[in-house]
Amino acid sequence: MGGLAHELKNPLSTLNINLQLLREDWAEQAGPLAARSIRKIDVMLQESKRLERMLADFLRLTSPSPLDKRPVDLNRLLEDVLNFMEKELVRFKVDVLCQLDHQIGAVELDENLFRQVVINLVKNAMDAMAEKGGSLTVQTGLSEGRVRIEIIDTGIGMDPETRAKAFNFYFSTKSDGTGLGLPMVQRIIERHSGRICCESERGFGTRFTILLPHSGAAR
Ligand SMILES: Nc1ncnc2c1ncn2[C@@H]1O[C@H](COP(=O)(O)OP(=O)(O)OP(=O)(O)O)[C@@H](O)[C@H]1O
Ligand SMILES: [Mg+2]
Numbered sequence: 001m002g003g004l005a006h007e008l009k010n011p012l013s014t015l016n017i018n019l020q021l022l023r024e025d026w027a028e029q030a031g032p033l034a035a036r037s038i039r040k041i042d043v044m045l046q047e048s049k050r051l052e053r054m055l056a057d058f059l060r061l062t063s064p065s066p067l068d069k070r071p072v073d074l075n076r077l078l079e080d081v082l083n084f085m086e087k088e089l090v091r092f093k094v095d096v097l098c099q100l101d102h103q104i105g106a107v108e109l110d111e112n113l114f115r116q117v118v119i120n121l122v123k124n125a126m127d128a129m130a131e132k133g134g135s136l137t138v139q140t141g142l143s144e145g146r147v148r149i150e151i152i153d154t155g156i157g158m159d160p161e162t163r164a165k166a167f168n169f170y171f172s173t174k175s176d177g178t179g180l181g182l183p184m185v186q187r188i189i190e191r192h193s194g195r196i197c198c199e200s201e202r203g204f205g206t207r208f209t210i211l212l213p214h215s216g217a218a219r
Pocket of ligand 1: 153156158166167171176178183205
């Protein structure tokens with residue numbers, strides 16, 4: 001399956017590039033035919049980009065490279081990701097509240113993979129608050145010898161059925177979602193000998209809690 005996914009990568013990117021070129025050609029034309037064609041091309045582009053994202057996530061899940069664990073300043077990593085996403089957060093009218101505990105010290109992490117974890121959780125929080133904005137709280141701390149990270153949003157929340165399926169492969173309630181975000185997040189955390197849990201209430205918001213060992217053994 002991983003081999004097939006690799007094989008699909010090149011034709012898909014050829015398709016994507018040519019669709020983009022075709023769109024540029026049509027954009028130079030005026031009239032209703034050009035407008036109709038561009039609309040159709042945009043649908044194809046949107047779908048082929050979605051396929052590309054699914055494929056990239058699938059490849060990350062199925063053919064994981066060994067973890068590259070080093071001591072990482074987790075608070076700094078969280079701040080970096082939030083800075084990196086600041087424009088989008090502002091656009092989505094999300095207020096960010098950081099409550100970082102500087103006692104946690106360095107944590108043994110694969111920094112690139114862990115960045116993906118945080119980006120995915122913040123993106124989900126932003127999507128959940130897309131309608132009317134809200135607040136995103138990012139907390140760190142120590143609990144019972146473990147490092148705890150909390151990502152809390154005041155978005156739409158989940159009903160119990162959605163919550164039960166949230167970590168399932170390909171489960172998504174979004175028109176453009178792959179449903180691979182949370183399975184990937186969970187997999188990465190488990191590879192760090194950690195765990196993630198989620199509490200959510202429809203209409204109120206969602207809290208993801210990640211617990212990591214201070215210096216877990218790589219798997
Ligand atoms: N913070 C959240 N608030 C409300 N619902 C959430 C939240 N995070 C996840 N969900 C629910 O869990 C589902 C699965 O999330 P997941 O990240 O795996 O996929 P996705 O976000 O739908 O797609 P993608 O990650 O590709 O954009 C979402 O479609 C949504 O219904
Ligand atoms: Mg997601």
